[in-house]
Amino acid sequence: MIAVLKPGLLTTVQDAGRPGHRASGLPVAGAMDRLAFALANALAGNPPGAAALEMTLLGGTFRFERPGYVGVCGADMQPRLNGTPVAPASGFPVLAGDLLAFGAARDGCRTYLSPAGGIDVAPLLGSRSTYVRGALGGFGGRALRAGDLLPVGPTPWARRRPRALAPGLVLPCGGAVTLRVLPGPQDDLFHSEGLATFFGAAYEVGNRNDRMGYQLEGPPIRHLRGPDIVSDALCPGAVQVPGSGRPIVMMADAQTTGGYAKIATVIGPDLRLLAQARIGDAVRFAACGEEEALEALRAERRSLAEATTAA
Amino acid sequence: MSPAPARFLTVGEGGLAVELGSGIDEQVNARVHLLAAAVRRELGDLVEELVPTYRSLLLLFDPLRLPRARLVASVEALLAGLERAGAAPGGGRVVRVPVAYGGELGPDLAFVARHAGISEEEVIALHAGALYRVFMLGFTPGFPYLGGMSERIAAPRLDSPRARIPAGSVGIAGAQTGIYSVESPGGWRLIGRTPLRLFDPAAPSPFLLAAGDRVRFRPCSEREYRKLAARAEAGDQALELEPDAVGAPP
Numbered sequence: 001m002i003a004v005l006k007p008g009l010l011t012t013v014q015d016a017g018r019p020g021h022r023a024s025g026l027p028v029a030g031a032m033d034r035l036a037f038a039l040a041n042a043l044a045g046n047p048p049g050a051a052a053l054e055m056t057l058l059g060g061t062f063r064f065e066r067p068g069y070v071g072v073c074g075a076d077m078q079p080r081l082n083g084t085p086v087a088p089a090s091g092f093p094v095l096a097g098d099l100l101a102f103g104a105a106r107d108g109c110r111t112y113l114s115p116a117g118g119i120d121v122a123p124l125l126g127s128r129s130t131y132v133r134g135a136l137g138g139f140g141g142r143a144l145r146a147g148d149l150l151p152v153g154p155t156p157w158a159r160r161r162p163r164a165l166a167p168g169l170v171l172p173c174g175g176a177v178t179l180r181v182l183p184g185p186q187d188d189l190f191h192s193e194g195l196a197t198f199f200g201a202a203y204e205v206g207n208r209n210d211r212m213g214y215q216l217e218g219p220p221i222r223h224l225r226g227p228d229i230v231s232d233a234l235c236p237g238a239v240q241v242p243g244s245g246r247p248i249v250m251m252a253d254a255q256t257t258g259g260y261a262k263i264a265t266v267i268g269p270d271l272r273l274l275a276q277a278r279i280g281d282a283v284r285f286a287a288c289g290e291e292e293a294l295e296a297l298r299a300e301r302r303s304l305a306e307a308t309t310a311a
Numbered sequence: 312m313s314p315a316p317a318r319f320l321t322v323g324e325g326g327l328a329v330e331l332g333s334g335i336d337e338q339v340n341a342r343v344h345l346l347a348a349a350v351r352r353e354l355g356d357l358v359e360e361l362v363p364t365y366r367s368l369l370l371l372f373d374p375l376r377l378p379r380a381r382l383v384a385s386v387e388a389l390l391a392g393l394e395r396a397g398a399a400p401g402g403g404r405v406v407r408v409p410v411a412y413g414g415e416l417g418p419d420l421a422f423v424a425r426h427a428g429i430s431e432e433e434v435i436a437l438h439a440g441a442l443y444r445v446f447m448l449g450f451t452p453g454f455p456y457l458g459g460m461s462e463r464i465a466a467p468r469l470d471s472p473r474a475r476i477p478a479g480s481v482g483i484a485g486a487q488t489g490i491y492s493v494e495s496p497g498g499w500r501l502i503g504r505t506p507l508r509l510f511d512p513a514a515p516s517p518f519l520l521a522a523g524d525r526v527r528f529r530p531c532s533e534r535e536y537r538k539l540a541a542r543a544e545a546g547d548q549a550l551e552l553e554p555d556a557v558g559a560p561p
Contacts, residue, residue, distance in 0.1 A: 019371075023360075023361060023362050023448065024452060024510075125512060183321070185320035185321060185322050230335055230365050232365065232367050233328065235322060235326055235369075235371075255450060256448075262322075290321075290324065294374055297375060
């Protein structure tokens with residue numbers, strides 16, 4: 001069991017998401033920064049999809065009721081174990097009664113805390129992820145509160161020694177980002193001037209950003225004949241442009257269908273960069289080819305495989 | 312008339328949207344569902360997820376396992392097979408959805424009647440008299456986009472949306488009708504409410520409707536509504552299917 005003493009700003013149970021029900025309108029949810037999440041699990045010695053806690057901007061304080069081992073990865077929330085700083089991307093043992101406290105993120109936005117054995121809430125439709133807007137999954141379908149007691153799954157072994165990520169694996173979090181995108185599916189519904197704006201301008205993360213999507217501030221993107229399409233499928237990474245001309249990048253909790261033209265799709269491995277961006281951070285978009293997108297995907301899987309092997 | 316050629320659209324590195332038409336059309340939507348069934352049958356696990364919408368089918372795949380070009384070639388072959396088979400699908404289930412119209416459960420029924428210049432009874436008869444197609448699900452889990460409502464009962468959305476609409480509310484927005492699947496804010500004109508749960512995450516089948524189903528609304532009394540709602544609350548929700556569903560025209 002892990003006792004939540006302070007929940008932080010928005011802390012939810014997340015895993016790799018709940019795919020398979022998009023056709024029924026159920027968002028996928030899951031970790032916003034899928035690589036940091038998977039690396040936290042690797043550090044903990046867990047399989048890559050074990051359920052962890054996702055903290056946002058301000059981390060929580062937790063008391064371990066039993067001895068165990070945890071992995072931490074993502075934004076640097078200055079974790080302290082019984083008052084002593086621990087590395088922001090590391091794995092370490094905990095004893096019964098230990099206090100693990102996170103503060104404000106020094107950079108980036110989201111940090112994963114993964115106990116060995118995973119957070120053992122009951123799976124719902126194949127996943128332990130919390131879909132907050134739908135009030136389902138995770139711990140009671142909601143963000144954690146002080147006083148919550150989180151069950152931890154069993155582990156067949158006891159890891160003892162602390163460990164850190166290989167230096168090459170440290171993840172950039174926060175600051176200006178450039179997101180690689182594959183144009184489409186509806187880039188043909190934009191004026192050439194609008195496409196030039198989208199690829200040339202610097203956008204900024206506005207205050208309307210959450211697990212569902214990031215609305216960006218910046219120069220409006222010109223459509224050819226207006227923003228509306230016959231509603232079709234919407235995925236995390238899709239860049240919708242509504243009538244205002246300001247792009248909205250859909251994130252993990254994206255609704256499954258939408259009626260605005262989508263100018264491009266952020267490639268999967270780069271979406272974590274936006275998940276770690278915060279209000280005021282600059283965002284640029286760069287077109288990439290399919291081969292570059294696949295190479296980025298290979299590199300992401302290599303990082304994960306290396307971290308898992310090193311465990 | 313032979314269908315328009317399919318367009319293959321890139322949806323990130325792991326998504327392919329196959330667009331089969333340009334507008335909201337029963338025949339196009341029926342082909343989307345035929346293609347989905349063919350992909351499921353022929354490509355199996357190679358495609359991780361399928362999302363049928365009004366006029367397109369999104370296929371999600373692992374591009375390091377299945378190259379896009381190969382997927383496109385496979386889908387083209389399946390589409391050619393559909394052309395040869397030629398037939399439109401008879402359509403799967405026809406699900407009867409009981410609705411208590413008007414009163415507290417349908418506070419905007421009077422408005423819709425006034426707007427249409429007919430009586431409330433006529434609105435109910437028109438709404439319950441049609442056979443609707445579930446073009447797709449979306450917006451919220453289990454929410455059906457229904458096609459086939461009579462234009463005569465079309466009504467504008469509310470000027471300012473309600474903050475809280477109970478699950479099961481049946482509404483009209485423009486020429487569309489739909490059923491709120493979970494409690495949410497919304498601006499549709501509410502004409503009634505169904506006791507059925509369109510989304511119940513704890514149930515063995517969490518979603519009442521599937522894209523491609525057809526729906527017929529069955530007027531019920533407020534008393535029957537209460538009875539069925541209590542049963543649905545207890546997890547005992549009987550699905551009413553029309554016996555003549557098989558082979559009915561789409």
